[in-house]
Amino acid sequence: MIKTILPATSLKGVISLPPDKSISQRAAIFSLLHEGISEIRNYSQAEDPQSALSCVEQLGAEVEQDGNTIRIKGTGRNGIKNPVKDLDCGNSGTAMRLLSGVVVGVGIQARLCGDESLSSRTMTRIIEPLEAMGAHVSARNSKTAPLLISRSEALKPMDFELPIPSAQLKSCILLAGLFGEEETKVVEKIPSRDHTERLLGLSIEEENGAKIISSSLQDTIPNQSYTIPGDFSAAAFWLVAGCIVPNSEIRLQGMGLNPTRNALLGILQEMGADITIENERMEGTEPVGDVVVRTSDLKATEIPKHKIPNCIDELPILAVAMLFAEGTSEISGAEELRHKETDRIMAIAEMLKVVGANFKEKEDGLIIQGDPEFTFNSATFKSFHDHRIAMASAILALKGNSGSQTLDAECAAVSYPGFWDDLKALQY
Ligand code: S3P
Numbered sequence: 001m002i003k004t005i006l007p008a009t010s011l012k013g014v015i016s017l018p019p020d021k022s023i024s025q026r027a028a029i030f031s032l033l034h035e036g037i038s039e040i041r042n043y044s045q046a047e048d049p050q051s052a053l054s055c056v057e058q059l060g061a062e063v064e065q066d067g068n069t070i071r072i073k074g075t076g077r078n079g080i081k082n083p084v085k086d087l088d089c090g091n092s093g094t095a096m097r098l099l100s101g102v103v104v105g106v107g108i109q110a111r112l113c114g115d116e117s118l119s120s121r122t123m124t125r126i127i128e129p130l131e132a133m134g135a136h137v138s139a140r141n142s143k144t145a146p147l148l149i150s151r152s153e154a155l156k157p158m159d160f161e162l163p164i165p166s167a168q169l170k171s172c173i174l175l176a177g178l179f180g181e182e183e184t185k186v187v188e189k190i191p192s193r194d195h196t197e198r199l200l201g202l203s204i205e206e207e208n209g210a211k212i213i214s215s216s217l218q219d220t221i222p223n224q225s226y227t228i229p230g231d232f233s234a235a236a237f238w239l240v241a242g243c244i245v246p247n248s249e250i251r252l253q254g255m256g257l258n259p260t261r262n263a264l265l266g267i268l269q270e271m272g273a274d275i276t277i278e279n280e281r282m283e284g285t286e287p288v289g290d291v292v293v294r295t296s297d298l299k300a301t302e303i304p305k306h307k308i309p310n311c312i313d314e315l316p317i318l319a320v321a322m323l324f325a326e327g328t329s330e331i332s333g334a335e336e337l338r339h340k341e342t343d344r345i346m347a348i349a350e351m352l353k354v355v356g357a358n359f360k361e362k363e364d365g366l367i368i369q370g371d372p373e374f375t376f377n378s379a380t381f382k383s384f385h386d387h388r389i390a391m392a393s394a395i396l397a398l399k400g401n402s403g404s405q406t407l408d409a410e411c412a413a414v415s416y417p418g419f420w421d422d423l424k425a426l427q428y
């Protein structure tokens with residue numbers, strides 16, 4: 001699908017954000033582990049959470065959908081079944097990595113597969129520690145999906161220091177650890193999103209500035225009955241669009257404000273963004289608020305390595321903000337961005353090249369020369385079948401001086417099926 005986006009003179013309106021993708025998938029997986037019924041309100045209809053849901057069904061959960069509310073009858077840790085078919089994780093790295101942890105913990109045999117993009121992403125980061133816990137994992141070229149996972153020896157709980165700040169890796173190991181008599185401990189020196197710890201209520205200690213999270217069979221799995229907050233990573237597109245398009249005022253209802261996820265908010269505010277947060281509250285274990293963003297004069301910024309995990313998914317749209325900010329901006333220490341749904345440093349660079357921006361691609365980031373008056377003639381953007389690149393290019397297209405196109409625009413549905421309708425609604 002090709003989407004044509006016209007230049008915008010104003011964006012005004014109220015957006016009901018799509019439910020958080022990371023939290024939805026965890027809620028589905030943790031409901032399987034809970035023996036009994038969980039009721040998840042506002043479960044995401046996006047492709048990744050739907051993939052996670054069908055995997056969970058194959059592992060024995062009974063799922064009933066009633067609009068955006070789902071009821072899941074979980075099997076508990078003891079009742080999880082051998083899947084008869086492949087667990088198809090679609091485009092979802094979160095589903096593949098978290099479910100691999102569950103499969104190893106239970107000790108069943110399962111084959112996990114995914115689409116072309118997921119099948120090209122490295123799984124070595126989970127394969128090595130899961131093998132150390134007693135699993136046998138066979139992977140294509142020993143690194144990529146499909147993964148055939150089994151375990152013939154006893155589960156070996158372990159102490160594991162995260163070599164990279166990855167919430168998927170952290171969650172994978174903690175989920176396997178939930179099946180061990182002895183504790184598994186994960187040491188996290190650089191914080192990554194903490195939804196797993198929050199939703200499972202896992203025990204956390206602090207030691208020399210590091211966080212140590214433990215899991216074992218002794219942990220009770222709470223039911224997952226709550227409302228999923230609005231996705232901060234989806235809100236990010238409107239936060240930036242509201243700043244860079246003239247005469248704009250966008251209200252975002254029920255936006256997730258988890259402090260391990262929302263660095264973009266502080267970054268934009270430091271750049272001069274007019275963003276106000278109202279009505280802060282808790283939805284289950286997660287903080288949320290309503291947010292208003294208005295047209296702003298942005299100034300350049302530098303994003304160092306330690307901030308990257310907290311804004312990793314927002315970097316494509318942050319690069320767009322940087323292009324319209326006065327001065328030279330720089331993103332450093334973001335080499336992990338090359339291992340997402342596509343190589344996102346390359347994809348951002350392609351997007352900037354198409355509009356004739358003044359920028360430099362680095363191995364670990366980008367240097368972008370911003371200009372509040374920057375504009376370009378109609379452009380054709382490749383999405384690389386990556387939802388976040390498709391949506392970032394659409395926001396950039398609003399600043400052209402004639403219509404632009406985004407190719408393979410349907411991939412936005414991986415996290416935000418209503419994106420194109422919401423974009424249209426804000427322009428009228
Ligand atoms: C996610 C963690 C992050 C993020 C991804 C979702 C999660 O990935 O980029 O979109 O749900 O845990 P990594 O754990 O690979 O950093």
